[in-house]
Amino acid sequence: MTDPSTPLIAVEHVDKWFGSLHVLRDVNLDVRRGEVVVVVGPSGSGKSTLCRVINRIEPIDSGVIRVDGRPLPAEGRALARLRADVGMVFQQFNLFSHRSILDNVTLGPVKVRGIPREQARRRARELLARVGIADQADKMPAQLSGGQQQRAAIARALAMDPKVLLFDEPTSALDPEMINEVLDVMTTLAGDGMTMVVVTHEMGFARRAADRVVFMADGQLLEQAPPTDFFDHPRTDRARDFLSKVLTH
Amino acid sequence: MTTVDEERPAPPELAPARRVRPTPATALYDAFGPRGRRRVLVATVVSVAVLAGFAVFVLYRLDRYGHLQRARWSYVLSPEILRYLGEGMLNNLKASVIAGALALVLGLVLALGRLSGTRAIRVPAVAWIEFFRGFPLVLLILFPYLLFPVYLRAVDPLWYVVIGLTLYNSAVIAEVYRAGILSLDRGQQEAAYAVGLRHGQAMRLVILPQAIRRMVPLLLTQLIILFKDSTLGVAVTYPDALRRGETMGSFEPRVVFQAIIVTAVMFFLVGLVASRLVGVLERHWSRG
Amino acid sequence: MNGVDFLADSLPVFWAGFRITVLLALASYAGALILGAVLAVLRISPAAPARAAGLAYVEWFRNVPLLVHLFVAILCLPKLGVRIGPFTAAFLVLAMYTAAQVCEALRSGVNAVPRGQAEAGRALGLTFGQNLRHVILPQAARTVVPPLGSVFIALVKNTAVASLIGVVDLTYQFGELARDEPGQVMTLLVAVAFGYLVMTIPAGYAVARLQRRAAVAR
Numbered sequence: 001m002t003d004p005s006t007p008l009i010a011v012e013h014v015d016k017w018f019g020s021l022h023v024l025r026d027v028n029l030d031v032r033r034g035e036v037v038v039v040v041g042p043s044g045s046g047k048s049t050l051c052r053v054i055n056r057i058e059p060i061d062s063g064v065i066r067v068d069g070r071p072l073p074a075e076g077r078a079l080a081r082l083r084a085d086v087g088m089v090f091q092q093f094n095l096f097s098h099r100s101i102l103d104n105v106t107l108g109p110v111k112v113r114g115i116p117r118e119q120a121r122r123r124a125r126e127l128l129a130r131v132g133i134a135d136q137a138d139k140m141p142a143q144l145s146g147g148q149q150q151r152a153a154i155a156r157a158l159a160m161d162p163k164v165l166l167f168d169e170p171t172s173a174l175d176p177e178m179i180n181e182v183l184d185v186m187t188t189l190a191g192d193g194m195t196m197v198v199v200t201h202e203m204g205f206a207r208r209a210a211d212r213v214v215f216m217a218d219g220q221l222l223e224q225a226p227p228t229d230f231f232d233h234p235r236t237d238r239a240r241d242f243l244s245k246v247l248t249h
Numbered sequence: 250m251t252t253v254d255e256e257r258p259a260p261p262e263l264a265p266a267r268r269v270r271p272t273p274a275t276a277l278y279d280a281f282g283p284r285g286r287r288r289v290l291v292a293t294v295v296s297v298a299v300l301a302g303f304a305v306f307v308l309y310r311l312d313r314y315g316h317l318q319r320a321r322w323s324y325v326l327s328p329e330i331l332r333y334l335g336e337g338m339l340n341n342l343k344a345s346v347i348a349g350a351l352a353l354v355l356g357l358v359l360a361l362g363r364l365s366g367t368r369a370i371r372v373p374a375v376a377w378i379e380f381f382r383g384f385p386l387v388l389l390i391l392f393p394y395l396l397f398p399v400y401l402r403a404v405d406p407l408w409y410v411v412i413g414l415t416l417y418n419s420a421v422i423a424e425v426y427r428a429g430i431l432s433l434d435r436g437q438q439e440a441a442y443a444v445g446l447r448h449g450q451a452m453r454l455v456i457l458p459q460a461i462r463r464m465v466p467l468l469l470t471q472l473i474i475l476f477k478d479s480t481l482g483v484a485v486t487y488p489d490a491l492r493r494g495e496t497m498g499s500f501e502p503r504v505v506f507q508a509i510i511v512t513a514v515m516f517f518l519v520g521l522v523a524s525r526l527v528g529v530l531e532r533h534w535s536r537g
Numbered sequence: 538m539n540g541v542d543f544l545a546d547s548l549p550v551f552w553a554g555f556r557i558t559v560l561l562a563l564a565s566y567a568g569a570l571i572l573g574a575v576l577a578v579l580r581i582s583p584a585a586p587a588r589a590a591g592l593a594y595v596e597w598f599r600n601v602p603l604l605v606h607l608f609v610a611i612l613c614l615p616k617l618g619v620r621i622g623p624f625t626a627a628f629l630v631l632a633m634y635t636a637a638q639v640c641e642a643l644r645s646g647v648n649a650v651p652r653g654q655a656e657a658g659r660a661l662g663l664t665f666g667q668n669l670r671h672v673i674l675p676q677a678a679r680t681v682v683p684p685l686g687s688v689f690i691a692l693v694k695n696t697a698v699a700s701l702i703g704v705v706d707l708t709y710q711f712g713e714l715a716r717d718e719p720g721q722v723m724t725l726l727v728a729v730a731f732g733y734l735v736m737t738i739p740a741g742y743a744v745a746r747l748q749r750r751a752a753v754a755r
């Protein structure tokens with residue numbers, strides 16, 4: 001199963017509809033171990049949906065998604081176990097608002113992994129230190145700034161020792177001055193070899209941290225290329241058009 | 250580590266800061282897989298079976314005691330009896346309209362009193378509101394019924410019902426108004442002062458029209474409750490629909506069951522239609 | 538007889554009525570919480586007929602006046618061979634009537650939990666039960682406590698309606714005493730007012746406090 005040559009995530013011929021809206025059209029995408037894939041594209045192109053189908057927060061209508069060689073289970077404990085291995089960071093942070101930051105980070109390890117509480121707490125404090133908010137551990141989420149909340153959310157995802165982290169526009173809900181503190185954490189993670197799928201509008205981050213940039217439009221995956229190739233020599237008109245709007249020179 | 254994002258400032262339509270997708274209601278359930286769908290199917294079948302079983306049981310009971318006999322129902326559903334009950338319903342409506350109008354006015358006065366800066370006005374208003382809100386409505390209808398003959402003279406029971414309903418609802422409605430006024434953001438008030446209005450003018454011209462408009466659905470809902478509560482007139486022999494239903498049963502004991510059920514259904518339909526209308530109005534307004 | 542002596546004489550009667558009122562309120566509230574929770578489960582069930590049944594129940598009890606339900610219980614049930622005394626009838630009706638309100642409070646509490654919270658729990662690998670227990674219900678509980686307090690206050694006041702079907706509660710005793718001694722109605726009024734306000738006003742302040750606490754905690 002852990003044959004290093006199998007892709008960690010394999011999305012094969014995936015289609016998804018929201019009612020009559022065809023949001024994912026025959027999408028194919030492989031993510032290798034340790035790879036950082038950045039997904040870009042215009043609003044409504046299906047980037048979030050792609051991110052969310054990978055741990056079946058949204059179900060798909062046809063096609064196959066494999067994580068570490070195994071097809072996604074449809075439901076139940078098997079699905080929960082798989083989700084434990086796939087971390088997710090949301091645009092709106094979604095920290096559990098009734099629990100302290102520390103408890104947010106320990107909930108998964110204790111309840112899902114069965115790690116003793118004390119051990120989980122030690123680990124949580126380490127992770128909070130790693131994302132730079134060790135001193136916020138005992139506060140409630142609402143007491144933190146957006147950037148701090150998002151870093152706490154990253155620590156919460158990391159606490160599960162996930163095989164891969166999914167980020168859905170992690171900085172889009174942040175005030176401009178807080179964006180970099182989150183991107184810095186993500187860049188460090190990428191440098192440490194974490195496998196990541198990142199939906200973002202931060203082209204600087206894509207250039208700096210991505211191994212591959214994936215361009216989506218209208219539910220289709222139109223281009224995949226290393227960041228320099230994609231930014232300097234986009235092949236499709238849609239991508240050129242998109243880049244001309246996003247990059248202000 | 251510092252990052253210099255020379256490329257960042259993106260055009261507005263592509264920089265979706267603070268854009269939140271409207272979230273649908275309960276997120277309790279994961280998308281169902283095959284096993285989940287099977288379970289839902291089983292739950293569906295079981296609940297249909299239970300409901301059908303219950304219906305059969307009720308029908309069996311009704312039949313065994315002769316309550317499905319056509320004659321009994323056609324007697325109660327005859328035009329004369331329906332008119333008799335309908336007029337009772339009109340009595341409910343009469344008491345409700347009078348008490349509702351009085352309570353709306355009195356409630357407004359009380360709300361303004363409670364928000365007044367003058368202690369001598371505020372304290373009695375708060376006392377009135379807290380006292381009558383905390384009271385069982387039946388008692389507020391019984392009080393005048395018992396007091397009037399002793400201290401003044403007996404009047405038509407309608408007025409006991411009206412007095413009780415008014416006292417209680419003036420307090421409840423005052424709190425509805427107050428919540429409406431307080432929910433307006435301070436900006437409105439400050440803007441009103443900024444253009445040179447005094448407290449009274451600001452209230453009358455700026456705050457109240459908005460607060461009342463915003464509170465209309467809640468006020469209407471409270472008026473529907475008031476209408477249902479008018480059945481408590483039974484306590485003071487007011488001839489409302491419920492009392493008439495009951496009386497019918499006493500002069501034709503074979504149809505007590507049908508009379509009460511028909512009365513209940515009448516109330517149900519009136520209440521349902523009224524609250525649906527308020528719902529429609531509310532949605533209409535929150536859109537426009 | 539002056540007011541004070543009269544009151545002293547009638548105190549045992551009032552006390553008996555007060556106890557019935559308290560008993561009726563507490564028993565029906567307990568019943569309403571249990572039944573209301575069951576109804577709430579029906580109302581948010583993925584099985585459509587269960588949802589429909591829950592909705593029908595809630596609409597029936599919300600739109601038909603309480604006194605009508607009480608009349609159904611004491612006038613109609615005997616015609617079906619079900620004989621119950623006034624207290625039992627009042628207990629059952631108040632519990633069922635209040636359950637509809639409890640159900641709606643619980644349901645809106647669960648619906649008030651943002652979708653993202655449940656998704657975050659799921660994304661961590663929590664099972665349905667774990668997510669419910671550790672993420673959704675604790676957050677729903679915060680929004681649910683104040684409305685449940687208001688429901689209790691309304692219930693205390695509603696118990697007085699039971700006097701109209703012959704439950705010997707505070708209101709009933711008040712009526713009896715007032716009929717016997719019409720001249721003492723004002724004194725009786727003060728006493729019965731005290732009997733109810735002593736329950737509803739503190740409960741009201743408790744609810745307001747909980748509301749503020751819940752508001753601060755988020």
Ligand SMILES: Nc1ncnc2c1ncn2[C@@H]1O[C@H](COP(=O)(O)OP(=O)(O)OP(=O)(O)O)[C@@H](O)[C@H]1O
Nearest residue numbers: 018021023041042043044045046047048049050265
């Ligand atoms: N739960 C849903 N129900 C119905 N339609 C949806 C739902 N979620 C997304 N959509 C629609 O599907 C399309 C793709 O949405 P998605 O959120 O994946 O786009 P996106 O690329 O992430 O866009 P953005 O950059 O705005 O976040 C959009 O048209 C969106 O309106």
Ligand SMILES: [Mg+2]
Nearest residue numbers: 047048049169
């Ligand atoms: Mg998106």
